[in-house]
Amino acid sequence: MNSLPDLRSLSPVSARMCLAVERFCLHRLALPHGMRLVLALSGGADSTALACILHILSPRLELELFALTLDHGLRPEAEADARWTQAFCAWLGIPCARRRVDVTGLAAAKGWGLEEAGRHTRYALLEEERRAQKANFVVLGHHAGDLSEDVLLRLARGTGWPALGGMAARDDARRLLRPLLFTKPQDLRDLLTECGVSWREDASNASLNFMRNRLRHTVLPLLRRENPALDRGMAALWQLAQCDADYWETLLAEALAAHPWHEESQDGLPALLLPRELLAGLHPAARLRLYLKAVRLLVRQNTGQTGERSQARAHTLLELDAALREGRGNTRFQLPGGIEARLKSGAVRFVRTMGLEKRTVTAARGQTSGGQTP
Amino acid sequence: MNSLPDLRSLSPVSARMCLAVERFCLHRLALPHGMRLVLALSGGADSTALACILHILSPRLELELFALTLDHGLRPEAEADARWTQAFCAWLGIPCARRRVDVTGLAAAKGWGLEEAGRHTRYALLEEERRAQKANFVVLGHHAGDLSEDVLLRLARGTGWPALGGMAARDDARRLLRPLLFTKPQDLRDLLTECGVSWREDASNASLNFMRNRLRHTVLPLLRRENPALDRGMAALWQLAQCDADYWETLLAEALAAHPWHEESQDGLPALLLPRELLAGLHPAARLRLYLKAVRLLVRQNTGQTGERSQARAHTLLELDAALREGRGNTRFQLPGGIEARLKSGAVRFVRTMGLEKRTVTAARGQTSGGQTP
Structure with a gap:
């Protein structure tokens, strides 16, 4: 043939x-x-x-x-x-x-x-x-x-x-x-x-x-x-996951159009402020996806993650939202990838606490084999 | 002690x-x-x-x-x-x-x-x-x-x-x-x-x-x-699942309050009509949960299901929604548990095609060990 x-x-x-x-x-x-x-x-x-x-x-x-x-x-x-x-x-x-x-x-x-x-x-x-x-x-x-x-x-x-x-x-x-x-x-x-x-x-x-x-x-x-x-x-x-991903993307795009987040800079590193009005209008299920979207934007994550990273992140974002719901003031949460979430007066600010280069080096020195590719 | x-x-x-x-x-x-x-x-x-x-x-x-x-x-x-x-x-x-x-x-x-x-x-x-x-x-x-x-x-x-x-x-x-x-x-x-x-x-x-x-x-x-x-x-x-379950329940309750479904009877067996206005206003992700809610109401399912049943149901409901999106007329879909979905003019009617007693007997005669408990 x-x-x-x-x-x-x-x-x-x-x-x-x-x-x-x-x-x-x-x-x-x-x-x-x-x-x-x-x-x-x-x-x-x-x-x-x-x-x-x-x-x-x-x-x-x-x-x-x-x-x-x-x-x-x-x-x-x-x-x-x-x-x-x-x-x-x-x-x-x-x-x-x-x-x-x-x-x-x-x-x-x-x-x-x-x-x-x-x-x-x-x-x-x-x-x-x-x-x-x-x-x-x-x-x-x-x-x-x-x-x-x-x-x-x-x-x-x-x-x-x-x-x-x-x-x-x-x-x-x-x-x-x-x-x-x-x-x-x-x-x-x-x-x-x-x-x-x-x-x-x-x-x-x-x-x-x-x-x-x-x-x-x-x-x-x-x-x-x-x-x-x-x-x-x-x-x-x-x-079903594709369908839900589209649903949450659409919903967050609409929510952000009504109450945008604010891109800022903290000590030369990027930060995102999610204002109170944006968060207050969303169900916890939507807020959890919004947090994730913000974190991803800050670290530009596209590729695979180790278990420790994605688990630690999920766990911390759930805690952050619980703190928001309970109306707790001034609280900070450390997320993997050098991100910090700062809760204050019903608003959440995600701040990158170290540069990408530094972060990568840190990940590379870690003991896991599947560190984040920047 | x-x-x-x-x-x-x-x-x-x-x-x-x-x-x-x-x-x-x-x-x-x-x-x-x-x-x-x-x-x-x-x-x-x-x-x-x-x-x-x-x-x-x-x-x-x-x-x-x-x-x-x-x-x-x-x-x-x-x-x-x-x-x-x-x-x-x-x-x-x-x-x-x-x-x-x-x-x-x-x-x-x-x-x-x-x-x-x-x-x-x-x-x-x-x-x-x-x-x-x-x-x-x-x-x-x-x-x-x-x-x-x-x-x-x-x-x-x-x-x-x-x-x-x-x-x-x-x-x-x-x-x-x-x-x-x-x-x-x-x-x-x-x-x-x-x-x-x-x-x-x-x-x-x-x-x-x-x-x-x-x-x-x-x-x-x-x-x-x-x-x-x-x-x-x-x-x-x-x-996250608990959070999402609450989200979808709340959303469907609101959608149903605005455009209720209609409980009917077909040949003495219960049926549910999901009107066009209800379905047209919902994202596919929400519609899929609505179908499931309707099916559960008709068969009163609370307990565990065999893989074949839940897979066949998921698969069929995805097909049903694709047919609705494509604007297909007069189509019928068989779901496990003796339920039929009938798509017509943008509305969906779920009909129980056999009695609960009969359905249970059918399940009991099946080869799986985990049939539905009525």
């Missing part, structure tokens, strides 16, 4: 899966036709299937596809995987760049864990490639199994709602798409087998050195044994 | 724990002084500690305590446990009733699983005892570890938010209190040891025949290894 089958030559099962991905792109992601996309490819089954599906759909969605494959230098076969991916892309006619990165060196230099250093580099280089190709989005191969894993990881880390519902399918701030989020991993492998496309197994996926892998290989199989339709339940939870 | 130490004679750790339970009762549960309470006691460490703590707090909270212990007839030592509990209560001066129930017989007669039959009987007899004693609430010994277990169980079953946040600490409809929901199980055992009070180990808690136990003994230890502060994160999640 010297090319992929088209949609009509596929088995009904695989064709239906491709069309489900198309519907997901059009309706769930509201993706217009004619997008330029950079695919993040590793040579593994998931991202190889992602390339196949988008290649099959590209005439229908008028996609222009590019790819980037990274050699993390962590495994002896990493370079061969990257070369294989380039050859596979050449066969599909997708231009594919290859970059070598020294994750171990970066981890050592920054004091990060390997998982964090890898994630940080990966997303930075993908964004670089997206800009270089003037592409609209970077596309990732996360599937329904990854979504369940992500929800469980967030639950274990003490993440609140709606963030607990899992990773975004479309992240406009970070220019990321995850069109396979509702697709079963087995269906991806079946498609590859049907198309006669091989893939590379990444041995590090089986390693129990990473929390994500430990959940994948130990906890999730136990939960799936209790409920074989677990992933379907997680997908419904994800939809 | 012929009585329990009072609060001042306790170690600081145990005294703090008792005072934390007191605060939980007064602030979290908004429990007035002078309550008459029926304690559900099994002879196990958790409920034995519950009796001790409430006995210690009873002068301060002016509690009048009663107890009920059940012999489920499932284990050879069950009767001895129940007798031990009565003797322990006599020592504390708490009147304790003992009832024997034939769980195996009930399970066989109704076609239920043992776990479900046990739960059903337990709550029914506790409620009977509460009425007999003219007590305000039945009090259960669920602690912080049980809360984490419950969240995980709900996640595995496909429960949506905010129900995912775990069991209620105060359930006015079912007259239940769970004052130990934020208390660590080890602290309960430490109190018993300190007070020289022994307890009975229930061997069936270690049995892996029950889903709840499998999660407790296999999944939760793995998650706690990832995050030793897991239970604290779960407690924060629970608080």
